[in-house]
Amino acid sequence: MRNFKNNRAWSWWAPRILPLVLWWNITTGEIRYTIPEELKEGSVVGNIAKDLGLGIPDISQRQLRIASDAGTQQFAVDFGKGELVVSERIDRESLCGKSASCLLPLQVVIENPLELHRAEVEIQDINDNAPTFRTKENxxxxxxxxxPGASFPLESAEDPDVGSNSVRSYSLNSNEHFKLNIKTLENGRKVPELVLQKSLDRETQSAHELVLSALDGGSPVRSGTTLINVLVQDINDNAPKFDRASYKVSVRENTDKGFSVLDLRATDADEGPNGEVEYFFGAHTSDSVARMLKVDPGTGEITVVGQLDYEVTKSYTFDVSAKDKGVPELAGHASVQIDVLDENDNAPEIVLTSAPRPVNENAAVGTVVALLNVKDSDSGDNGKVVLSVARGFPFQLKSSFQNHYSLVTDALLDREKTSEYNVEITATDSGSPALKSTKIINVRILDVNDNPPVFSQASYNVNVQENNPAGTSLFSVTATDNDQGKNGAPVYSLVDTRFRDVPTSSYFYINAENGTLYSMNSFDYEKTKLFQVVVQATDQGSPPLSSNVTVHVFILDQNDNVPAVIYPSTLMGSVSHQRMPRSAKAGHLVTKVTAVDADSGHNAYISYRLADATDSSLFSVNLYTGEVRTKRSVSEQDDSSQRLILEIKDNGEPVQSTTVTVEILLEEGLHEPVSDFRPKSSEAERKSTKLTFYLIISLAAVSVLSLLTFLILLIKCARNSRGSSSCCIRRGDSDGYKNPNRNLQIQLNTDGPIKYVEVLGGDMMSQSQSFGSYLSPMSEFSDFTLVKPCSTLDFKESLSVLDASLPDSAWTFESQQSHTK
Structure with missing residues (x-):
């Protein structure tokens, strides 16, 4: 029956409504379609893709979808044709009730990129409901x-349809006593009345059966009927009368129970029980009125017994009766309209149209994060809502159209400072007092590679013993990156630098994951004292960011060099031959052994001792200077050939040592050598050897002058270095000419009782020439010994290089800190 009715209605409406389905317009950015109710599923409403200016492929690619404010989905999109179609049965009466206009708002959401469009579908009524009476028999x-002329209100018929499809007329079956009168109330509702047109005679006919029919204005016309049984009562011929035919009052919603809304007043001209009046609701009062209101039978006071809600029912219209106690009883009738006034009792509701999306931290200002709308069930100012974002959040709201907003970024974001926001949005209505509600929207910030790795130190110093095994782990550098994931995972590498024309990567290797630095070779302090390794940390972002740090690798000396004897020279054989006069006295300087150690610091401190001798009572060796002197005067009994074995040791650990053999020939008539600096000759000897005397004075003057020069340089260097224990003299460049082999470095080192000066020739790294002068506190004189630990040149060649460098060189001083083991 339902399907037949729908089909029949549609057959009438189709030629009239279908042109409206294809019509649409955009009003203030909205699309509107018009369709009749009860369309079949799959019926086309309109081409939504075409109306939005989208192609068929765009529908799927941009993820077009329909969101309904009603909470149910009556419509769907045909992705193959771009048409908006009906997805479920639409009953206008259940959606809009008695409202003359039935508009279904739709939200058309396009996800990629995010857009929101507004559409409305107007549901037109069809005559699918017949008028009905609540009771079939009255x-x-x-x-x-x-x-005659008395009127009796009858029950009104109800028709869920609206407009011309609602109740339009009533009819009464033909009879001689009653006629039908239609009364129109203020709200336009038509109420049937039964009017007595001829006096009744109970003795002739005590009951009358009448059929009341209600007809609507649809095509075809639908109707409903109810049976009215009229019982004729005798006597009591005055009915109560209300002081007003209709009452209209207003009451605020949420009024407390027991509140008095209205006092009814009716009078009856009869006396006794026929004139006693009681008040009642009309016979056909709806249940919704009975649940909310109560009339006191004795006083006629109407009070509130339920919870009035403007958002549920805005007005209550019903009939009241005043009945006497006569026999038969008589009743007077009046209508009551109670309007419910709105109060601000509903807080605004914030609804997310589209869930918030994560945002890149480098997103431009104005990037859309989420779509939302706000609802308020109240009316007037109570339903006007203002939306705002709490302070302290880099977001703002932009209004799309009425009550629809976009949450967009309002400032540049930084994930390293804040990785996510719980954005608090407040909706406040304009009522008094104002009501508000809040909603928290979680917005995650996605990382962008905008931070380079940062090392834990500005530079690193690493000490490595020489002769280390290749592959030794030296040190670990650490870099941190505030970014996330691959953007914050540094990879370590060596910058392609060169040392002595050899890539740094030939000497060192670094673990890319943990930054551990390894040696690729065994190092020799005597060749290289310092490496500067540049380590780079690069993250794995796109594009990658990097930073560099310098690792200073200091090579520490080990005692791995044996002292080398440079005087007396033993190139011609294993034994050095010396001559000495038999006239030598005690303290006579026989010879001076000079040795050098390629190591540094304590490892280079050299001491001398007499290991073996033909006559140990005749000679002694100075522990620090290596001077071999006579302990007593030579006697006639002493052998003419004396063999001395001298042991030379360094101060390292383990101790390295070597020996030198000196063969001394005692000869008659030999003069004492000029190398003995002490003027111990007698007055007679000085007179006989004036030439020797002059030579001695010249050598002494040169020695003193050299000593004074060294002391002045050392004092000046010490003052400039503020206590530094080493000083360098470096040759400056002159006339733009640079020669690294013409540098002179003089280093004064102090360690315990031993003082020595190193004179280094050549550049600082190669140390191609080195000389040392040792000052012994045990020595009676300031004797200088020049040594060369790092050169294969003999002693005379070293002296010639030093002598050639001094006259035409400009020297500068610089202080160096000696490294002491």
Missing amino acids: VLKVAESMA
Whole structure:
């Protein structure tokens, strides 16, 4: 029956409504379609893709979808044709009730990129409901004394349809006593009345059966009927009368129970029980009225017994009766309209149209994060809502159209400072007092590679013993990156630098993951004292960011070099031959052994001792200077050939040592050598050897002058270096000419009782020439010994290089800190 009715209605509406389905317009950015109710599933509403200016492929690619404010989905999109179609049965009466206009708002959401469009579908009524009466049979009691013209209100028929499809007329079956009168109330509702047109005679006919029919204005016309049984009552011929035919009052919603809304007043001209009046609701009062209101039978006071809610029912219209106690009883009738006034009792509701999306930290200002709308069930100012974002959040709201907003970024974001935001949005209505509600929207910030790795130190110093095994782990550098994931995972590498024209990567290797630095070779302090390795940390972002740090690798000396004897020279054989006069006295300088150690610091401190001798009572060796002197005067009994074995040791650990053999020939008539600096000759000897005397004075003057020069340089260097224990003299460049082999470095080192000066020739790294002068606190004189630990040149060649460098060189001083083991 339902399907037949729908089909029949549609057959009438189709030629009239289908042109409206294809019509649409955009009003203030909205699309509107018009369709009749009860369309079949799959019926086309309109081409939504075309109306939005989208192609068929765009529908799927941009993820077009329909969101309904009603919470149910009556419509869907045909992705193959771009058409908006009906997805479920639409009953206008259940959606909009008695409202003359039925508009279904739709939200058309396009996800990629995010857009929101507004559409409305107007549902037009079809005549699919017939008028109905609440009761199929009614009893009406009428006194026989009732004069013609008396009216009796009848039950109104209800039709869920609206407009011309609603109830349009009533009809009454033909009879001689009653006629039908239609009364139109203020709200336009038509109420049937039964009017007595001829006096009744109970003795002739005590009951009358009438059929009341209600007809609507649809095509075809639908109707409904109810049976009215009129019972004729005798006597009591005055009915109560209300002081007003209709009452209209207003009451605020949420009024407390027991509140008095209205006092009814009716009078009856009869006396006794026939004139005693009681008040009642009309016979056909709806249940919704009975749940909310109550009438006191004795006083006629109407009070509130339920919870009035403007958002549920805005007005209550019903009939009241005043009945006497006569026999038969008579009743007076009046209508009551109670309007419910709105109060601000509903807080605004914030609804997310589209869930918030994560945002890149480098997103431009104005990037859309989420779509939302706000609802308020109240009316007037109570339903006007203002939306705002709490302070302290880099977001703002932009209004799309009425009550629809976009949450967009309002400032540049930084994930390293804040990785996510719980954005607090407040909706406040304009009521008094104002009501508000809040919603928290979680917005995650996605990382962008905008931070380079940062090392834990500005530079690193690493000490490595020489002769280390290749592959030794030296040190670990650490870099941190505030970014996330691959953007914050540094990879370590060596910058392609060169040392002595050899890539740094030939000497060192670094673990790319943990930054551990390894040696690729065994190092020799005597060749290289310092490496500067540049380490780079690069993250794995796109594009990658990097930073560099310098690792200073200091090579520490080990005692791995044996002292080398440079004087007396033993190139021609294993034994050095010396001559000495038999006239030598005690303290006579026989010879001076000079040795050098390629190591540094304590490892280079050299001491001398007499290991073996032909006559140990005749000679002694100075522990620090290596001077071999006579302990006593030579006697006639001493052998003419004396063999001395001298042991030379360094101060390292383990101790390295070597020996030198000196063969001394005692000869008659030999003069003492000029190398003995002490003027111990007698007055007679000085007179006989004036030439020797002059030579001695010249050598002494040169020695003193050299000593004074060294002391002045050392004092000046010490003052400039503020206590530094080493000083360098470096040759400056002159006339733009640079020669690294013409540098002179003089280093004064102090360690315990031993003092020595190193004179280094050549550049600082190669140390191609080195000389040392040792000052012994045990020595009676300031004797200088020049040594060369790092050169294969003999002693004379070293002296010639030093002598050639001094005259035409400009020297500068610089202080160096000696490294002491």
